[in-house]
Amino acid sequence: EMQLVESGGGLVQPGGSLRLSCSASGFTFSGSAMHWVRQAPGRGLEHVSAITYDGTTTYYAESLKGRFTVSRDNFKSTVYLQMTSLRPDDTAVYFCVKDLWTYSSSFGVFHSWGQGTLVTVSS
Amino acid sequence: IVMTQSPGTLSVSPGERATLSCRASQSVGSNLAWYQHKPGQPPRLLVYRASTRATGISTRFSGSGSGTEFTLTISSLQSEDFAVYYCQHYNGWPPYTLGQGTKLEMK
Numbered sequence: 436e437m438q439l440v441e442s443g444g445g446l447v448q449p450g451g452s453l454r455l456s457c458s459a460s461g462f463t464f465s466g467s468a469m470h471w472v473r474q475a476p477g478r479g480l481e482h483v484s485a486i487t488y489d490g491t492t493t494y495y496a497e498s499l500k501g502r503f504t505v506s507r508d509n510f511k512s513t514v515y516l517q518m519t520s521l522r523p524d525d526t527a528v529y530f531c532v533k534d535l536w537t538y539s540s541s542f543g544v545f546h547s548w549g550q551g552t553l554v555t556v557s558s
Numbered sequence: 559i560v561m562t563q564s565p566g567t568l569s570v571s572p573g574e575r576a577t578l579s580c581r582a583s584q585s586v587g588s589n590l591a592w593y594q595h596k597p598g599q600p601p602r603l604l605v606y607r608a609s610t611r612a613t614g615i616s617t618r619f620s621g622s623g624s625g626t627e628f629t630l631t632i633s634s635l636q637s638e639d640f641a642v643y644y645c646q647h648y649n650g651w652p653p654y655t656l657g658q659g660t661k662l663e664m665k
Contacts, residue, residue, distance in 0.1 A: 480601065
């Protein structure tokens with residue numbers, strides 16, 4: 436059974452840092468592009484970041500302005516989101532998402548989602 | 559690319575049909591997906607390539623459209639269909655924008 440389990444969320448002060456992790460199982464992780472999508476309280480879904488299956492290319496929402504870094508370890512079947520200079524408007528549930536396609540140049544369909552981890556940025 | 563969904567809230571009785579709209583600010587071809595999101599759960603992929611149902615999705619869900627205008631139709635609404643629905647383009651390179659959502663509520 437395919438599983439995505441996020442961890443690392445919590446309460447952090449403005450300006451602080453957090454690293455989210457997403458542990459994957461039940462599918463060919465090394466062949467799957469991965470994404471992070473967030474939902475702020477009372478708001479819609481926002482695509483935060485993406486990383487290709489081999490980790491060679493990464494993408495970020497313009498609003499992040501270089502504060503977040505996505506990476507992956509295909510030996511550990513884990514994807515990470517390093518978040519720095521956190522602001523109150525980064526408060527959200529962060530979902531780890533598996534792309535639909537495997538070892539493909541097609542990209543961008545959010546196929547399978549983790550349960551999410553809550554990040555709260557507040558003093 | 560800005561994705562605009564309408565209406566913001568749609569009130570429909572069980573057993574009836576619901577039609578949700580999504581408009582892209584520029585052409586996205588058929589690179590359009592729909593998701594269902596219920597409170598306390600992660601979103602669920604319903605449709606991709608504008609009209610291809612994801613594995614395990616009921617035939618009551620159908621997507622159509624291309625370019626800038628898209629529609630998700632849910633026939634014969636059941637109680638479990640009441641949720642928020644999002645469209646999302648995946649044209650070109652990420653990040654990919656989603657619409658603001660349509661809340662489908664029971665009338």
